[in-house]
Amino acid sequence: MTSNLPIGPLLATVLLALVAYAALVAYAGGLGLHRQIVTASLRAALQLAAVSMIIAVVLRSGALTAVFVTLMYVVAAVTAGRRVSRERAGHRVAFTAIAAGVAPVLALLLLSGLVPLRGITVLPIAGILTGGAMTATSLAGRRALDELRTRHGEYEAGLALGLLPRDAALEVCRPSAAQALVPALDQTRTVGLVTLPGAFVGMLLGGAGPVQAGAVQLLVLIGLLAVQATATIVTIEFVAAGVVRPAAR
Template structure:
C-alpha cells in the first residue's frame, strides 16, 4: 500500500490541478473569495514542499542538521504566532511560550528513549508538537487581547475594587486559555472515533502495525496537550502583565 499511494507523477499532478480548479470554481460561484485563492495556495504549497523535501533529504542524515531544521521551524512558528495575534513587536514575547512547550516535551521524549535521538524521529515529532503549540499560543494571545479590548470596563471595575493590573486582566482573559486548548483536547478525545490523525496514518503507510501507529499517535497527542498547556498559560500571563499588547495599527 505504501508503495502505491500518491506516487509522484502525472496522475497525481493532474488530480491536484483538477481539485484546485474545482475549488476555484466554487469560490467564484459562491463569492466567498477571490477565485485564485486555492490555486495560489496550492502552488505555494508545492514550492514549499519541494524545497523542504530537498532540505530534509540531506538534513535528516545528521543530528546537528536536524536540530537546525527544527530551529528554523521554531522561528517560523514564533513569527506566525506574533502575526496571528496582531501584537506587533510585543509578539516576540510569544517565542517564550513556544520554547517552553517544545522545550519540555521533546527532551522528555528523548531522555526516556521513547523517541530516538535521530533526525528522522526528532524532526517529525518535534514539528507536530511545535505546530500544535503554535496554534494554542496564537489563539490564546489573540483571544486574550480581544477580551481586553472588548471588556475594558470589567478590567477597570476590578481595578476600582483594589485588584492589581495583572489580576484585573486575568479575571477577564483567563477563560481564553481554556478556549485555546479546546482543539487539542477535542482531537485527543475523538481520536480513532472521528479522525485518524497524521502520525497514525503515517506509521501505517510506512508499513508499521496498527498498534505501533496508535502508540506513536498517543505519544504525539499527549505531548501536544502538555506543550499547549504550558504555552497557553504563559501566553495569558504575558498578556496580563502587559508584555504582549495589541498593535496600535489594529486598534
C-alpha cells in the first residue's frame, strides 16, 4: 500500500473491474443486491470526489468543521432511521441513539486532550464514531423488530405471564439485537492479527511510529465499542417501548 496512489486511467479501470466483479458475484449468488452494489459504488465515488474538493477548506475553520460534523451526524441518522423503520419514528430512534453513543465518547476524547481540538483530528475521529453508531443502530433496530415480528407469540406469552410490555419485548428482541456488536467485537479481538484498520495505516502513512499508530488505533477501537454499545442499548429500549413497531405481517 502506498500513500502515492496513481490517479488516472489505471485506477479507474481497476475500480470499475472491482464493482463489476462484486455485482456479478451478488447476481450469480442470488443475493438480489447487484444494483445496490453498483449504485453504492457510484455514490461513494461522487461523494468522495466532492469531499476531497472541500475538505481542505473545511479543515481551516473550526466553524466549518463543526458544520461538517453536524452534517455527518444528520446523514448517518437519516440513513439509520430508514433502515430501522419506514415510519418517521425510525428517524427519532436513530437521531437519539447515534447522539447518545457519539456525544459522551467524543466529549471525553476532546476534554481529555487526547484528541486535539483541531479540524484535522476532530473530523476523522467524529466520522469514525458516527459511522460506527450508524451501523449499530441500523443492525440493532432491524434485528429487534424482526424478532418481535417473527416471535410475536412469545411476546404475547410473556404478557400473559404478567410481564410488562417493555420487559416482554426485551426478553424477545434483546439477545438478537445485541448481535449488532459482533462486528465491532470481532474487529477489536483480531486487530493486528487479521486486519490493520484505517487509523493505524493512516498514522503510519502520515509518518507516525508503529507504537504511536497502535495507540491511536486502540483508542479508536475502544471508543467505537463504547459508542456502539450505547447506540445499541438506546435503540433496543426504543423498540421495546413501542416507539417503532414491526411491520405488519
